[in-house]
Amino acid sequence: MKTRQTLVACTLAITSLAVSAHQYALGKLTIVHPHALATVAGQSMGGVFMTIENAGEGDALVQVSSAIVPRAALHSMAMDQGIMRMREIARIEIPAKSTVELKQQAGAHIMLEGLKAPLVAGQTFPMKLKFEKAGEIAIDVHIEALDAHSHAE
């Protein structure tokens, strides 16, 4: 019985560690909690979001790719005559000593184009990010349920 309790405690500790450790360091950049929203069958586009903390000089996210789609792009979102529109952009600026949020509904995000299968909540997929100065990094993106962030909005 005692052994069993110890095992449960260890499992919990490992789980919480994995969640809090879902971030990546690349030079002075820290990529925090990269995640995508689950998609439904037939949906070919999916958004990827994250927070990028920059403790150093200015940089820029210039290229993104993932093995699960033929193409991934950088998008901005802005109001145009009362309608929120997405537009492809060449780069996302990461100013010196700043925190840039790629988030839903405003600002910039990464768009997966040509999804062959739905993104399923609870799963992960690999992505590569390329920064102009810091270089490339491979990350795992966590897929979250559609309503996971609705309370924060």
Ligand SMILES: [Cu+2]
């Ligand atoms: Cu988009």
